Amino acid sequence: MGGAEFILAINLLVAGLLAAAFMTVSFYDVGRASARWLVFGYLLGMVYFAVEFAIPVFDNARPAVVAGFAVFLGATIAFNGGLAHKYGVAPPWVPMLVFLFAAIAAVYFAEDLPRQSLARMMAYQLPYAAMQFVGVGIVWSSRQRRDRLDHLLMAVLAASALQFVSKPFIAHALGGWGANPQAYLQSNYALVSQSLGTVFGMAIALLILVILVRDVLAEVTLKSETDTLSRLLNRGGFERHAEIAMRDAVRKGIPVALVIADLDHFKSINDSFGHASGDRVIEAFAGFLRDAAADHHVAGRIGGEEFAIILPGTNLAAARLFAEGARSAFGALPIDCLPADHRCTASFGVAELRLAEGFIDLMRRADEALYQAKGSGRDRVRISMGSKAGVATPDRISGRG
CATH class of the missing domain: 3.30.70.270 (Reverse transcriptase/Diguanylate cyclase domain)
Structure with missing residues (x-):
């Protein structure tokens, strides 16, 4: 197993653990759908990593590549849905779903471009960046009071978006992302890309997990300090x-x-x-x-x-x-x-x-x-x-x- 494959396996395991963590939070957050959407997003992340592992076994990798792209982009959309519910913003489902299908079509046709062309790499990475910036916009547009954790989440989401934008240039600098989809995991770029994904993915997940736990604890504290009859502080x-x-x-x-x-x-x-x-x-x-x-x-x-x-x-x-x-x-x-x-x-x-x-x-x-x-x-x-x-x-x- 190469370095990129090892990191991919770790990402698959981490996605499962994070899905379990958000599912646990959802038991204490039954009044809101935020944690449940995040669970769905990280389950989709597991599917994506499984598809990435399976690509080398296909002679014609285009369906698997497009499917993997669609699943991961869907995971970012589900994550944004969780963010929207968390921050009291109406989830922009229609624009995001329209964007999803348009991006899938773009990636499908981009597969006909030369493997190492910048346009082909951009078609694959820019939609991910766009969804991360949508996440920043969701947090920013919230009318809820934001503290340092919320601002830090926006900063990390923006940095993650920029790393997606930079990946085509990183791939070009490292000699490409493999001669074909089956060779992707053996490329130097795959190792760097999966490592970056792990760092930013974990940072975002841990931040949103801490924010959700913070809010659950604040709600428990508020209930303990609230008089049930008057609904004022006790x-x-x-x-x-x-x-x-x-x-x-x-x-x-x-x-x-x-x-x-x-x-x-x-x-x-x-x-x-x-x-x-x-x-x-x-x-x-x-x-x-x-x-x-x-x-x-x-x-x-x-x-x-x-x-x-x-x-x-x-x-x-x-x-x-x-x-x-x-x-x-x-x-x-x-x-x-x-x-x-x-x-x-x-x-x-x-x-x-x-x-x-x-x-x-x-x-x-x-x-x-x-x-x-x-x-x-x-x-x-x-x-x-x-x-x-x-x-x-x-x-x-x-x-x-």
Whole structure:
């Protein structure tokens, strides 16, 4: 077995292992089709490597060469379908399938060109490059928030596309890709080509695998931090995200305020109309709070009928206006499970982060303001006043130092 054949065998095994890995991820990613399309793509990759092994046994290799090309290009299309589902982009199936059939036809007729001609090599390699660039476009066009891993994936996909573009020139520099298809695996170019394919294929596969696992873990974490009834953060999730938001606000030198709300006479709603009605009131207030919150705000249900929202970039006066608006709007909101003349209200406590203050201190002061609001008649907003002294630091926010 030559060097290229050995690498081809490794690629066949690796494709199978990656298909198994993505299949495992798909068990935890049942709500989306991304991992399943990737499984299909790597299974097609196995078929391609098997066809490459079989080419030397054919006297007329054209059908096998064209079939191998079609299968591998189909694998890149399936991979792009997985990428599209992962990044929330509509898969461009029609353009990709039209391109697939056009490329197959081009390769079929290119087989009549001289074996070492640049045009023949380009017909074989450029479609692969095009599909890799489509993958870059899919990730780039996503409206999802991208981090370093996503940008690294785009860079590697682009580099992989360029290596496909370079392969005809590499083949020319190395004396061609064999006198005929049967001799391909014995050529120096085959060794280089298969090695490049292994490096880029593994890099792309590992990156997308890490990205999928990252997203699955993030979803599991989000579910553990989400209150099922209100669909807001639970207390643990709120405290964690609130500290992150406050730390970021301190680093940027902008104000941050906390608003705590408590539904008025909630026990009497449960006693008079039943717990199902009480749950509906909680859902209604949570939905109202979710709609009122901006993307950079952090809202959560921190107790039975108690809610909180962190407002980065908001000072005490603006936070009071936010709370007053929420109080007035919720008081006028009809709840479908309650009598038409019954209105629910909430009381609000507001505090702005002081210099040299931690998260626990801010929560305590907002709570005190809330109890003042409830003690003075409910359905009102009270603020926590106080002088500012010292210097706020990220360590102080988390209660350390």
